[in-house]
Amino acid sequence: MPKRFIYFLPVLIIGMYACGGTSSNSSRDLVDADQISYNFHVRPILSDNCFACHGPDPNTREAGLRLDTEEGAYAALKENPNAHAIVPGNAKNSEIIKRIVSDDPGEVMPPPQSNLKLTEEEKAILTKWIAQGAKYEPHWAFVVPEKRPLPSIKDKNWPANEIDHFTLAKMEKAGLTPNNRAEKAHLLKRISLDLTGLPPSLELIREYLQDNSEDATETLIDKLLADPAFGERMAVLWMDISRYADSYGYQDDNIRTQWPYRDWVIHAFNNNLPYDRFITWQLAGDLLPDTNKEKILATAFNRNHKYTEEGGVIEEEYRVEYNVDKTNTFTKAILGLSVECAQCHDHKYDPISQEDYFSMFAFFNNTPEKGYEGDVGQSKPAKTPIMWIEKNDLDGVLSFINHRDTARIMVSVMEDFKDTLRSTYILDRGLYDAPSREVFPNTPVSVLPFDENLPKNRLGLAKWTFDEKNPLTARVFVNLIWQEFFGAGIVKSAGDFGMQGDLPTHPELLDWLAVDFRENGWDIKRLIKTIMTSATYQQSAEVTPKKLELDPENRYLSWSPRLRLSAEHIRDLVLASSGLLNREIGGPSVKPYQPPGLWEAATSGRGELAAYRQDKGESLYRRGLYTFIKLTVPPPVPILFDGSNRDMCEVTRGRTNTPLQALAMLNDPMVVEAARIMAFGLTQQYRDTPDTAIEEAFTRILCRPPSKQEIDLLSGYFDDELNRFTERREDITPLMKIGDRPIENGMDEPDVAAMMQVVVALFNLEEAITRT
Template sequence: MALAWAAVLSAVLAATTQAANILDKVDFNFHVRPILSDRCFTCHGPDEKARKGKFRLDTAEGAFAVREKSGKTPIVPGKPEQSEVFARVMTTDPDDLMPPPESKLALNAEEKQLIRRWIEQGAEYKSHWAFIPVGDVGVPSIAGDTWSHNPIDKFVLERLRREGLQPAAEASRETLIRRLSFDLTGLPPTLEEIDAFVADPSSRAYERLVDRLLNSPAYGERRANEWLDLARYADTYGYQADVERDMSPWRDWVIRAFNENLSYDQFITWQLAGDLLPNATRDQVLATAFNRLHRMTNEGGSIEEEFRVESVADRVHTMGTAFLGLTLECARCHDHKYDPILQKDYYRLFAFFNNIDESGLYSHFTQAVPTPTLLLYADGADAKHKQLKERVKAREAKLADFEEAARVRFKSWLKSGAASIPEPPPAAAFAFDEATSNSTPNSANAAQPASLQEEPGLVEGKSGKALQFSGDNTVTCKGVAAFTRTTPFTFSLWIKPTQRQERAVILHRSRAWTDSGSRGYELLLENGRPNFGLIHFWPGNALAIRAQTPVPTNEWTHLAVTYDGSSRAGGLRLYANGELLPVEVLRDHLYKDILHRSQWGDFDVGGIELTLAGRFRDSGFKNGLIDELKVFARCLTPFEVKKAAGLSNATPTEADLFACYLQRVDPTYRAALAELRMLRDEESYFVNDVREIMAMREMAERRATYLLKRGAYDAPADRVEPGMPEKIFAMPADLPPNRLGLARWMVDRRNPLAARVVVNRVWRAHLGRGIVATAENLGSQAQLPTHPELLDWLAKTFMESGWDLKALHKLVVMSATYRQSSKPGPELAARDPDNKLLARGPKHRLEAEQIRDQALAVSGLLVREIGGRAVKPYQPAGLWEESGTGKHYAQDKGAKLYRRSLYTFWRRTAPPPTMLTFDAMSREVCTAKRESTTTPLQALVTLNDPQFVEAARVLAERLVRECGDDIDGCITRAFRLTTSRAPQLRELEILRQAYQEQLALFAKDPAATEKCLKVGEAPLDNSLPADRLAATTLLASTLMNLDEFVMKR
């Protein structure tokens, strides 16, 4: 790497105050930049809008430029006494002091001395260390080194020797197998695995153990558990309603990807842009669900575009944190205050994710999956669906042959004198000439009159009377026009708008406009232009066309809509006064049905009816008039449209007659149409039941992206095109300006960030602390790397390995550094309490999921099934109700109670309380690092949570069965199961005494015994002595509350 790491290494651990006293050479990145970034960049840094005095201190150009007004130079290299910055730092005049006294950011004496020395040495500026491409790093040569197992140790040992320290001894084999098992699989080792490893005399015993764990299916689960925090994975949408959704197929793909050791560059590429890869596979598209794991809402009053923009912004923030280790969100409203990321750069990145056909809201009234989606076929179902679609396509193509064959029969029909086109019979017809008891008759079916809500007025109409609407009242036609996407139909009606509305509902059969899809169909006027759509979920699973010209106001216009049941926009026609209207196609991708389904799967849920002139949360037909509504269960021909409206007095042409003959007379053609309808129905019924998941799919025409003032969705400024923060790493010209180009830019070896971020994260997973402690941020505000050359050597080695994650994990855990004992001596503990120097092994509390999974594993309750939908184990009653979601937690039964915690149902507004107590995240946003806290609540969980009490009881049954009357053997076995080591003699004595005391108490108190043993749903072994079982349960519970049970050492 280009940085002069060797000159600054010894100052990385030390505080800046110490650095001034021990360094001959001051380094800008490691000694000066942290001071300037903390104290100066807020007002004199990258953010142009926040910059004061037009003075910039984050670049050499700004710092060395002579000030116009004062003629002074902020920094004169080599001459601190002539540098205005240094004078301002050193002055005692509060009016001139920088930073100002009110900021509370004054430099201390040592920091001032660092600034002086840096200026004396030439005031050399450098790019932030993390923004410099990873270069070649030589492995240190250590004289007399007998400790190192691989190059990692060379870097660590060199540093230790310069600090006058020695590495710790290697940990015991029991400690190592426990450490490795948790780090690589998230589960404790079994006694058999411990014994086999301890007894293995081979020099390759440790490596064989590492390889076995890396190849365990549990490895993928362990790595996935870390990734879910970064991906903000949850089983609900979030926000107040926090409705359930199922994204588990993506989670299961992540597990497979880790187990199959998908290279990390491909892991990034598939998730960011798998759908854009040539001939993308199902898994590659499924991986893009990563971009759709953000929160969504459907709350009343929500503005669809506002929340769509929030979704896109979340993708940018997640990409920045997960893959680049940058706080991109800081540049959403203004230029980044610390890193060289302009607000324009933010929206250039935003543009990559702003090009899918999506809604900002999810459906309130249906379980429709927000588009775009991926259909998740069961085994063989994709081939079946393909076959069904091909049969439909073949039958559609065959219709032309049937049509040609019918011409001969048509000629005979013409000659017979039977040729005529009577007015087609409607399925429903409403003249609106009368209204009694809030009802108006249906002349086609007297049993299905229309209902008037809030009494639309009867006024003079096109023919007789018509209904005039206020914009709030409506007419409901019950039992009418329950059409599917495969049903041909026609609507015919007269309308008279009295004003030009931006949006007005003419008719629909749906629930609500803001139902993020309005599933059903709808006829609207948009600025006077007729618009008709069939919708499963808007916008990506729908058909919609819109007339190019508006209808006139204050005139009667006959509108007709015909649809041929093809599920294509080409099958829709709009007519005005009998003439076919030129239209623009708004959407042409309908692949699931438009009828509502209940939670039981039934179609056509009650309460959804054909409605005129208004809709819940939509704009009604204000002061508009409607007359002569007719509904046909057939796609009328153009001449029939005119006939239905009473507009045609002309004699039909032969083409008109032939079209009607095909539809209404010829038996062979009509039979072919019926067969086509049947095939379409079969395909529709089949695909309706195919599971789907949110994914990414680019729009054919790129959506325009604008810089948004202050980040507000409704305040667009200049248009921007997709691009990168060029001051970090410009996008090579040969990359496409889409998400695939973004992904390839991300994993370009010249990109300084991606490899550093992931190797630092892997290091933290195993050693407990990243080489850069701020794993979530490698930008200018990041903590300095403790071993910068090691970080870069790991990053380069990782890229050269082909981004091999298993190889990276193996490299780290094979090192002598990782294998050290975690026990520090008093001097080392005082000198390096956070183990930054790595003079001992890792020691930290297990993650929330590992603690629960360990209890299940040692008890024998753990169900090892991989993948599947989320499960709902024990949790306190009423938590979901208290969260205000209005939802009830329905606990699962049987094996689902004992799945790994990775599969526990994750509600964003009420995460699993056991996990939350042990610092799990809500996953509302991307999180790169969990904090580790210590609270009394944690002990209460392991003491009282039914999952832990039940696990203790089931473990006790196992112990009593396996050990019989051997109390010391029972205690020893329990101790080994829970801590992976044998108890010391004193520990055994204490536990034996505690067991005997509890046994005596339970022998005298059958009620307490029963209470102890009835916790949990696992069946109780009534053949075992109850008092012994209860006493052993408390023994097991005691061990599960030891520090060693919840700690990794």
């Protein structure tokens, strides 16, 4: 793009920034703590400062002192049998208090060399807790959730459903009041982007804004939940979780064909497959008594990790590595536990031992999967075990797969040995070649003991996962959905519900949602509708100085968070609003515009992906979900906007603000080409009324009608650009050549170029790519 192009954007282009959602929790909840809670006040202090040396891991425990259990904390000290770390009801005689208030460097805890230091507030909390009896509580996330009575509230008129009782009770206690309902145009954009990842069409905008019935918003939600784009929007989240990519990773990073699994995920969300079946099929669809190719295809979830195709590797080392990835993905995404460190030693903070880790590992260790199947010159686009998708499958049980040619497709799926059982051992320090004691498939007792009546395979693991006494599964998923719509989960650390994770801002609400989700058949669309029909969700995004002072991170949800769109949906918005978007669902990934030389500079130079071959035609304009992901060189523009690189399970994306994002929105060929196409269409339709063209462009991009002041500003900019291009027609052609769409007759005219600049300016408004 010509460098001078960026100099002519008006003052109305605001630098893009990411607006936060809800906040992280501190260990001190903003409540009047007359009664100190171990879970919400004390455990976070001990976990951050003490458990590394006095916690669950016996290998690093010092002085024989364990502070994560009441038995250990109340016991006589090993070095001084007449003293106790904690004496319930007597802070003065508790050694822990003597140590934390000491000025002696040789006695004070935490020790100076740890670089940890308690605040005066934290010391006061521990002192008060011990004086009140030092009552220990089970970790909140390991206690089965219960539906508690709705909390009492003062404003009886505000709540629209049960969710609002919980959020309003917190607001009232903090001296806050909720916002009014968002204006209809803002609410429409919010709901449309949250449910489909796409801006509403002009027709939908007019239809909704003119519908004054009481159930207009509920009707809109139902309509968009039924839109096939819903499955694509939800699949973006699940591709991050399932670490989906189109290549194998490592140095050679050759092509693989897991995309039918992505088609299945879209299909499952659109058909509202209950969450228990959605996960069971992915964990163990091949082991179900009534299994078929669809259920086996779902197990590709387990096979999306990286694979090596480098000669000379040790096969067993990588086979172990692949199962480690499966274990970590299961625990992080479905159980919300960070257990990776237990591969090498007992967890230092959570009651997860190394034996627990390899007992879970054992569920995934009985497959004929290999660690190495030949180098890049011998490899296949799928690894053993493989499922073949035949032509007749596409006319039957796999009819949802978008496959145009007649070639068979290979997909990596799960399969267990039929007549043998591979032994699993605890690996010393996690090393593949250091087996020690044999273990068998099992689950952590701290979460839920494994029912001995269940089969000791992945199907048994799935049944354990959805046992009504499992405290994590429902909580973790409803928290993920909450995060999608509020920018942060009720538990901000969505992949870590353990002791080092964040505490829930609204624990009773989280439990209510979890139990309600389970009681209503794990119905995903119902869960989403419940959240979206709440007054909490439908608030305006206005923020007052008082609210910022009382709750700067919006922990109490007294306004709707402003959230920059995800990388995929920024692309979708640009393409959809311009009319370029190809709405085809499913199929192989595509390679859009990309700066030359990136792949070639970061690859071994071998295999099918040694060089970047950009797609042509309508494939260039597919949704961001379908952009080809090469693990060693993730697509650059999505990465600029915090897209996942997909090399491991990711449950939360960041939202950053960098100058490169603004440069991408100004200069990305996709954005400029979309502006050209939109400008030409609008100019052709409204050649004699440019203000009407500007108004439509504004509405299509920002999803609301413009004000008179906004139209006047944009109209003035259009006139300035029209004069410039009239005087310098040679500047037009270079702009019109950006992108693969050919220049049509009449496109290289000054009014089209001027309108194009207006459209680019609109795309670069902060509001354009922000969900408010």
